Amino acid sequence: MDIFEFPPGREGYYGEYGGVFLPEILQSTIQELQECFRKCKNDEKFWSEYIEILKNYSGRPTPITYLPNLSKQLGGAQIYVKRDDLNHTGSHKINNVIGQGLLCKRLGKNRVIAETGAGQHGFATATMAARFGLDCTIYMGEVDVARQRPNVFWMENLGAQVISVTDGQKTLKDAINECMRDWVSNMADTHYVLGTACGPHPFPEMVSWFQSVIGLEAREQLLELTGSLPDRVYACVGGGSNAIGIFQGFLDSDSVELIGCEAGGLGVESNLHAARLAYSDASVGVAQGFKTYFLQNGQGNMLKTHSIAAGLDYIGINPIFSYLWEEKKVRFEAATDEEVKEALRLTMRSEGLIPALETAHAFVTAIKEAPHMGRNEIILINQSGRGDKDIFTIADALDDQKWKSFINEKSDQYHREKY
Amino acid sequence: MDIFEFPPGREGYYGEYGGVFLPEILQSTIQELQECFRKCKNDEKFWSEYIEILKNYSGRPTPITYLPNLSKQLGGAQIYVKRDDLNHTGSHKINNVIGQGLLCKRLGKNRVIAETGAGQHGFATATMAARFGLDCTIYMGEVDVARQRPNVFWMENLGAQVISVTDGQKTLKDAINECMRDWVSNMADTHYVLGTACGPHPFPEMVSWFQSVIGLEAREQLLELTGSLPDRVYACVGGGSNAIGIFQGFLDSDSVELIGCEAGGLGVESNLHAARLAYSDASVGVAQGFKTYFLQNGQGNMLKTHSIAAGLDYIGINPIFSYLWEEKKVRFEAATDEEVKEALRLTMRSEGLIPALETAHAFVTAIKEAPHMGRNEIILINQSGRGDKDIFTIADALDDQKWKSFINEKSDQYHREKY
Amino acid sequence: MSLAEYIQEKRKTKDILIMAHVVCGYPSFEDNIRALEIMQSAGVDLVELQFPFSEPSADGPLFVQANEESLKSGTTIGQCFDFMKEATTLFSFKVLMMGYYNTVFKMGEEEFLRRLVKAGGTGFILPDLPLEEAVNIHSLAIEKDLAPIILMTPTSSNERLAKLGAASRGMVYVVARKGVTGSKTVIGDNVLKLIEQCRKHTDVPIAVGFGIGGRKDVDALRGHADVAIVGSAALRAWKRSGASGLQDLFLSLSR
Amino acid sequence: MSLAEYIQEKRKTKDILIMAHVVCGYPSFEDNIRALEIMQSAGVDLVELQFPFSEPSADGPLFVQANEESLKSGTTIGQCFDFMKEATTLFSFKVLMMGYYNTVFKMGEEEFLRRLVKAGGTGFILPDLPLEEAVNIHSLAIEKDLAPIILMTPTSSNERLAKLGAASRGMVYVVARKGVTGSKTVIGDNVLKLIEQCRKHTDVPIAVGFGIGGRKDVDALRGHADVAIVGSAALRAWKRSGASGLQDLFLSLSR
Numbered sequence A, B: 001m002d003i004f005e006f007p008p009g010r011e012g013y014y015g016e017y018g019g020v021f022l023p024e025i026l027q028s029t030i031q032e033l034q035e036c037f038r039k040c041k042n043d044e045k046f047w048s049e050y051i052e053i054l055k056n057y058s059g060r061p062t063p064i065t066y067l068p069n070l071s072k073q074l075g076g077a078q079i080y081v082k083r084d085d086l087n088h089t090g091s092h093k094i095n096n097v098i099g100q101g102l103l104c105k106r107l108g109k110n111r112v113i114a115e116t117g118a119g120q121h122g123f124a125t126a127t128m129a130a131r132f133g134l135d136c137t138i139y140m141g142e143v144d145v146a147r148q149r150p151n152v153f154w155m156e157n158l159g160a161q162v163i164s165v166t167d168g169q170k171t172l173k174d175a176i177n178e179c180m181r182d183w184v185s186n187m188a189d190t191h192y193v194l195g196t197a198c199g200p201h202p203f204p205e206m207v208s209w210f211q212s213v214i215g216l217e218a219r220e221q222l223l224e225l226t227g228s229l230p231d232r233v234y235a236c237v238g239g240g241s242n243a244i245g246i247f248q249g250f251l252d253s254d255s256v257e258l259i260g261c262e263a264g265g266l267g268v269e270s271n272l273h274a275a276r277l278a279y280s281d282a283s284v285g286v287a288q289g290f291k292t293y294f295l296q297n298g299q300g301n302m303l304k305t306h307s308i309a310a311g312l313d314y315i316g317i318n319p320i321f322s323y324l325w326e327e328k329k330v331r332f333e334a335a336t337d338e339e340v341k342e343a344l345r346l347t348m349r350s351e352g353l354i355p356a357l358e359t360a361h362a363f364v365t366a367i368k369e370a371p372h373m374g375r376n377e378i379i380l381i382n383q384s385g386r387g388d389k390d391i392f393t394i395a396d397a398l399d400d401q402k403w404k405s406f407i408n409e410k411s412d413q414y415h416r417e418k419y
Numbered sequence C, D: 001m002s003l004a005e006y007i008q009e010k011r012k013t014k015d016i017l018i019m020a021h022v023v024c025g026y027p028s029f030e031d032n033i034r035a036l037e038i039m040q041s042a043g044v045d046l047v048e049l050q051f052p053f054s055e056p057s058a059d060g061p062l063f064v065q066a067n068e069e070s071l072k073s074g075t076t077i078g079q080c081f082d083f084m085k086e087a088t089t090l091f092s093f094k095v096l097m098m099g100y101y102n103t104v105f106k107m108g109e110e111e112f113l114r115r116l117v118k119a120g121g122t123g124f125i126l127p128d129l130p131l132e133e134a135v136n137i138h139s140l141a142i143e144k145d146l147a148p149i150i151l152m153t154p155t156s157s158n159e160r161l162a163k164l165g166a167a168s169r170g171m172v173y174v175v176a177r178k179g180v181t182g183s184k185t186v187i188g189d190n191v192l193k194l195i196e197q198c199r200k201h202t203d204v205p206i207a208v209g210f211g212i213g214g215r216k217d218v219d220a221l222r223g224h225a226d227v228a229i230v231g232s233a234a235l236r237a238w239k240r241s242g243a244s245g246l247q248d249l250f251l252s253l254s255r
Ligand SMILES: Cc1ncc(COP(=O)(O)O)c(C=O)c1O
Pocket: A091, A092, A093, A117, A118, A119, A120, A121, A195, A196, A197, A236, A237, A238, A239, A240, A241, A242, A243, A310, A311, A312, A356, A358, A359, A384, A385, A386
């Protein structure tokens, strides 16, 4: 099944989802982008240049790690982890960003803008911009700036301008709105590096294409390591880029079950979560340039979302997933903040891995299901990022007293310096 | 030249340097270790198991990245960087630690101890211990605990016990003393995972052997990328493990100049640095189990050292380097704290790389020398670690006001929570 | 009387019409009514009523805030339609709905248009609904004699303008410049050239908006455009000096 | 009289000798003298004077702190030798140098031994200098009739004990347990067995140290060892109750 073979007149649509819903002023820009992307996708040299940079700059292919201790402890399926946390800048976000950077050069533009939630995409974009010699502006919700300051610090030191967005919920979706506002003004020299498989066509297809490198590698590596395909593949789903990335290695194989793990936040009836498909609060809508399931009220206004993981805290979902979910090709589950902390603890202690809070959502679901699977079954989890960046959030979540004292002392030191 | 082919009766000596200077109580332990190590070194299966784990767990081989922008800007040699920062846990320290973990299992011991300065080695050891199912205690100077709290946080969450050492200067050397004290009590079930190529034989040889993976990879990769060997190889030198690691790829090639970059701290006559060979303040001595150049006074007591990089802030140096320096096989230079900050800024902005503060010392020296080299000459820098972990130190060094406000706000939040 | 006819009729006595903009429920529906009274008495010819949306990504900061505040105070689509009904009953200017497509999509296009007709609306402006996605709602609108306003922009190619022109009904909204609503536009040769270019591709009246700030801009458009759209400038005047500021602005335009 | 002879001589009248420990310059040289006076009057037979070193990695917290404080107050090796000279002049017990090898290495082995002789020292204990590295200094020492004290430990194999025994001169220091100085050792069967084992490999007298806390321990060693070494216990007593505490401790041992 090639989800990117659109029927005539339905380019950019996955079933009912996707499309382009943008102001007329961007029509020529998005068309230029679609054409450029189409050319790149049909140009083998583009892909090989892309892979070459990922290899020499970002350290791809990332390995697959078998988790003997956790597998044994859970007593069911054998657990394998695809290590995209080992990428340069610490997450899968760099894949997409390098790809769009190359594309930006083909477009002849010298400036990039990007939204960021967790900060990972902004960090990756700022890195790529430094490397490719592009001007760079990053939009980030004020709430996220506060919870992801280390990433902001690095973005700025990499030469990017970080703009704190104070509209709306002051999180990812509002940063996307600000990007749109910048883009409609500066499209002549500016490429919008959207960070996930959302937004207007060709973004979902383009981001998926770049992220497919994860799945292509993983399929081959797992076959080499185990001689077989996984029985289940788990990935966390914010916008849905790392998940579609790894899933593309297995979409053709009916024996492989694909599970997208969303942010359950405070739980199923809390109204404070970001589970679009796993819970039943979302409905189909059109916003931020595309049609998909959104967490919105009956009037079409977006709901407040919440997750311990800034990178999953988004109202909409990859339109491809809305389709694949309806087609029953992908199952969706949610993990709550509490479950995430538990899974993180377990993974750190048993295997020496520190998944990002986003990633830990995939671990939660895998850990729940592994014991009910056979010893000869295989689970593959996509470790989309590393947890280092989350130290403030994790320390807060775990209520770590030593960390708090440290921060208090640091603050005292700064106060003393002032006088 | 095989530096590890010892003349009869001189095992563990490199010229006059090295040896074993330990309390009698450890004699049998160190001998057991020497024998076990010798067996491992002669066992091809051990090495291939080691490489296999590095590959599947840590993401080796790490790539070599060409720096087009910096090379062009400096107008001289072509600069390449070996990316050990892409390792799991973010530095070359994991190589040694995985190796010693395997060895520990062969020794049949179920507990590891380690000293740590920057926290990287402790982080790596705690990670390995979690993965290998070993008990783990990390000793860390109180001063380093304060400046590297994020690493402490992760070590503890990985299940290690971190003990803050309040003796002496409260830095790396004091942590080593504490490890020795633990080891003389618990050697029966405890392996001391020394973090650098220092200490009594077989540690310098053993750590060098494990770290040689860097040089072996780098030589092959650079030949593949450029068709030739580098003209100069730069590596920072704390204890001297990453440097001896990469240098081993080129020791046999007389055309390759090897440059060790030490911590110049506040400068050459400041008495606040950790340059053992680049400056002339050090002399030969015997401490912490081995003979080498130490920063010590005329009475043989160790001097206060200083570096912006906790991981370079050590009194002694790899005994192999004392020898190779006298033999003029390795040149030593120092980089000051100020130069390090400048190089860090430049590297971030021009190439999107964030070297650790330790690593940045190697960049300083390379950046100084590159412009005086020909365009067809090749420089290889070992990026031993990534700078993420250094956010508190770097933010302080750059006097970042936004960071300070963030910490102050965070502290206010913690104070409010209390009441 | 259709929108095009209304504009053409008015243009016989006025060399340029004025279209004003109001965000429903901001600061409150009472203030909205007060604003409309001022507009009516200052001779405003058309008013677009913006239905607030949580993601107004084509709007600048002033309208973003207005959308947000209105929603925060509980404004519903029902209230917006009720308010439109009131406005079309009380005043003589024509009223257009302006908003984002999701508001329409969630309600259903048919239902939306039915209610728009019932509220006395003349047409609608949905800036994030491109032509390709508008086929259905446009044909439904035309059946109901509603004007589905099409936007032409400085980045539209001739080929695109031809397409847009062919689909245009009632009035064309010419976006004077790139960017979002709110910041100032200098009405210079490039704007006039853009209008000229758009004229080649459509027969319906042309309204020009985005950054029209006052009398000078309206004068510059006179003889080129049929309608000058005064959006953020009005909101800015209201925020700065309340009803009297708004009155001054609109009186200055018709003076 | 050599160290071995001294011990053998004394052993004729005493079933166990006592060796005490002092860190030079801690808390001060005046206090050191005061301590030595107490030891002398309590009948202590041997004293090891520790030359402070910055990296006392074989010592426990109490001695670590003492080394640190002493150095901080400016203690030099010259002062330590001067103090040793004073002690050997004033008192009748034998004095050994105890310290880390770097102190010796930096000075040069020959020079170190020359000064040790000059200061009246009887021998030296260098816990971080293993036999293999001690060949030169041992032969130099023997020439000068100084005792290069060798340590035997619970982890030493029979083979190793044989080697150590063959090289032993003056006295052997049996380390009663693993670990560093300072914490308590229970003198049980394993310690006595260790002593017995060591005896098989050497003819020189045997001193036992590490964690000897008081009268009970000394009693337990009586009949097995020639010398009981009281190190940290003395320092602890001093720190707790000063000169009188020290006096109580040593009097209790000889009572
Ligand atoms: C580590 C990590 N994983 C996952 C995500 C979620 O994004 P997506 O669903 O596009 O992979 C993020 C977003 O920031 C992230 O940082």
